[in-house]
Amino acid sequence: MDKVIKFKQIERKSFRMEENMKKVIILIMVLSIFGTVFAKKIGSFKEVLRPEMIAISSDHIYVVEGSTIFVYSLKGLKFITKFGRKGEGPGELKSVSKFSNTVLIYPDFIFAESIDKIVYFSKEGKLINEKRKFPESFRFMPLGENFAGKKVVADDQGRLYSTVNLFNSKMEKVKELYRQKFFQQGTNIELIPESLNFWVCENKIFIEESTKGFLIEVFDSNGVKLYQIEKKYERLKVSAENKEEIIEELKQDPRTKEQGWENIKQIINFTFADSFPPIQDIIVLDKKIYVKTFKKQGNKEEFLVMNLKGELQKSLYLPTVKSRYLKQLAGLGPKFYSIENDKFYYLFENEEGEWELHSVDISGN
Numbered sequence: 001m002d003k004v005i006k007f008k009q010i011e012r013k014s015f016r017m018e019e020n021m022k023k024v025i026i027l028i029m030v031l032s033i034f035g036t037v038f039a040k041k042i043g044s045f046k047e048v049l050r051p052e053m054i055a056i057s058s059d060h061i062y063v064v065e066g067s068t069i070f071v072y073s074l075k076g077l078k079f080i081t082k083f084g085r086k087g088e089g090p091g092e093l094k095s096v097s098k099f100s101n102t103v104l105i106y107p108d109f110i111f112a113e114s115i116d117k118i119v120y121f122s123k124e125g126k127l128i129n130e131k132r133k134f135p136e137s138f139r140f141m142p143l144g145e146n147f148a149g150k151k152v153v154a155d156d157q158g159r160l161y162s163t164v165n166l167f168n169s170k171m172e173k174v175k176e177l178y179r180q181k182f183f184q185q186g187t188n189i190e191l192i193p194e195s196l197n198f199w200v201c202e203n204k205i206f207i208e209e210s211t212k213g214f215l216i217e218v219f220d221s222n223g224v225k226l227y228q229i230e231k232k233y234e235r236l237k238v239s240a241e242n243k244e245e246i247i248e249e250l251k252q253d254p255r256t257k258e259q260g261w262e263n264i265k266q267i268i269n270f271t272f273a274d275s276f277p278p279i280q281d282i283i284v285l286d287k288k289i290y291v292k293t294f295k296k297q298g299n300k301e302e303f304l305v306m307n308l309k310g311e312l313q314k315s316l317y318l319p320t321v322k323s324r325y326l327k328q329l330a331g332l333g334p335k336f337y338s339i340e341n342d343k344f345y346y347l348f349e350n351e352e353g354e355w356e357l358h359s360v361d362i363s364g365n
Contacts (some may be wrong), residue, residue, distance in 0.1 A: 002021075007179070012189065014292070016219075017103075019350050020240035025154055028219065034229040038360065038361075039319055039359065039360045040356045040358065040359060040360075041348075041357070041358050042074065042076075042345075042356075042357045042358065042359055043076060043077030043356065043357055044077065044350075044354050044355065044356045044357075045063060045070070045072070045077070045354075045355045045356070046079070047070055047072055047079055047082070047181060048063050048065050048355055049065065050065055050066075050163055051063050051064065051065050051101055051205070051253075051336070051347055051355055052064045052065060052066070052100040052101065052359075053100060053103070053335045053336065054335070054336065054337070054338050054341075054345065054347060055102075055103050055104060055105050055107035055338055056074070056251065056340035056343075057340065058340075059073060059074045059075060059143050060073060060074060060080070061073075061077075061192075061323045061345070061357065062071065062103050062105060062110070062282070063102050064100070064102060064103055066086065066095040066101070067084050067085055067086035067087070067092065067095045067101060067114070068081055068082050068083075068084050068085065068086075068111070068140075069082060069084045069098060069103055069112065069121075069125070070082045071083075071125075077357055081124075081125060081280055082125075083121065083125025083126075084112065084121075088116075090127055090130065091119060091127035091130065092265075093112065093114040093117075093119065094114045094115050094116055095114075095290070096115055097254075097258075098255075099114070099115040099138070100254075101114045101115075102139070102335075104141065106142070109121065109122060109123070109128060110122070110123065110125075111140075111141075111142060112180060113133075113138070113139070113140055115133075115138070116132065116133055117130050117131060117132045117139055118130065118131050118133065119131055120275070122258055124327075125354040127212055130168070131170075131234075132171065133171050134151075134171060134172075134173070136151055136152045136153075137149055137150065137151040137165075137167070137171075137173070138150055138151075138305065140167070140171075141198075141199070141200040142200070143166070143200055143203065143205070143221050144203065144221055145169045145223070146166060146168050146169055147166070147167040147168075147169075147171065148164065148165070148166060148167070148177075148198060148200050148205045149163055149164075149167050150162060150163065150165070150196065150198070151163050151166060153179070159181070159185060160181070160182035160184065160185060161179045161180060161181060161182055162180055162181075162182050162183075162196040163176050163177075163178065163179040163196075164177045164178045164179075164196065164205070164207050165177060165206075165253070166223045174223075175208060175223040177205065177217075177219055178196070178207050178209060178217065178333070179225055180194055180196055180209070180211045181211075183195070186294065187267060187268055187269055188268075188269045188271060189268050189269070189270055189271070190271055190272075191243075191246050191247075191270050191271065191272055192238060192242075192246065192272055192273045192276060192277070193251070193273075193277075194210050194211045195277070195279045195280070195281070196208075196346070197281050197282050197286040198282075199282055199283060199285075200284075201284040201285055201308075202287075202308070203220070203221050204218055204219065204220060204226065204308075205218070205219040205220075205221075205223075206218055206282060206284045206289065207219070208279045208282050208291075209299055210277040210278050210279040211277075211334075212232040213230065213233070214230060214278040214279060215228060215229070215230050216229040216233070216279075216282065216289070216291075216310065217229075218229065219306075225344075227309075229289075229291050229306070229309070229310030229312070230310075231312075233278040234275045235275035235276060235277070235278060235291055235323060236294055236295060237273060237274065237276075238272055238273060238274060238275055238276060242276075243272055246272075247270075249322070250270075252290065254317075272318040276293075276294035278293065279291055280291070280292045280294050281335075282338055284308075285340075287307060287308055287340065288305055288306065288307065288313070289305070289306045289307070289308060289310070290303055290304075290305055290339060291303065291304040291305075291306065296317075296320070297317045298354075299319065299320050300317035300318055300319055300320060301317065301318060301319075301320050302315060302316070302317055303315070303316045303317070303318050303344075304316075316362055318344050318346075318360060318362070319344075319346060319348075319358070319360065320338045321337045321346045321348075322336065322349070341360055342360055342361065342363035343360065343362065343363075344359065344361050344362050345357060345358070345359045346360075347360075
């Protein structure tokens with residue numbers, strides 16, 4: 001009898017161990033499919049009070065604040081130097097509230113852009129060259145000696161459109177590649193707009209066209225379409241809770257606080273779409289396309305990682321990164337996150353109002 005009881009106890013223990021093992025295996029499978037990420041704090045920025053964007057290159061991070069570009073080491077976040085200053089002279093950058101200055105880091109130079117010009121700096125922050133831009137053109141990226149960039153245009157009825165264009169070495173528009181309705185028409189502002197995003201990589205232009213669905217068109221340096229990436233992706237419905245969150249984020253925007261929310265509501269008619277666009281943002285580098293969607297899990301947002309032909313490699317949920325909502329609407333930045341060497345870097349404002357740099361290793365996900 002004792003042997004029978006012991007056998008049944010062993011059998012029950014074996015069954016529980018088997019069930020626990022099944023749960024572990026299921027958990028591992030889920031994590032391997034959807035990716036799990038763990039963020040770590042790298043350090044705090046002591047010199048920066050109001051950052052507008054970050055860019056990563058090798059072992060350095062560049063932080064834009066107004067007309068100044070701060071340079072830190074990624075290891076330990078040690079301050080190295082700063083360059084750029086406010087003004088309209090050679091190597092100087094204007095600083096205006098409606099436009100965030102930006103930087104892109106290339107192997108041989110730093111590419112900075114303000115509202116009226118682009119500036120080439122050396123890695124040491126010395127002026128190399130600069131070019132004046134035409135009005136309402138912005139977010140340029142080098143394309144050999146030429147450029148890809150965005151421009152706001154109006155049709156005969158006064159309707160506004162965001163466009164992606166080819167510009168020659170003199171910053172003159174030579175070809176329009178794509179256009180879609182601008183988020184603002186008169187006093188009407190769409191609070192969940194189809195933002196127009198593009199990226200230049202390997203001498204090709206990648207344009208996301210989420211007004212048509214999950215669609216990315218790829219052009220060569222002459223503006224000739226090479227191919228397109230299209231996927232089935234179900235649009236997420238905009239809930240009442242989503243609307244409340246967006247309104248609250250808008251209220252916290254520095255420009256909103258300057259003008260006063262009640263004053264703004266008297267002037268602007270805010271509207272919401274019924275659903276979110278399938279694509280929120282794209283970054284193309286290291287032979288990968290990172291597509292940020294509006295899908296969330298808690299305080300994380302979905303990123304789809306594809307090769308340059310659009311074949312899905314993995315899906316990740318990375319920390320939601322807050323930004324300046326008004327500028328984000330217009331596609332004017334700022335970008336508070338960056339990807340470099342299989343790491344996701346992002347800015348985080350702590351409870352004391354100090355800005356921290358956090359990172360997530362995405363190489364093994």
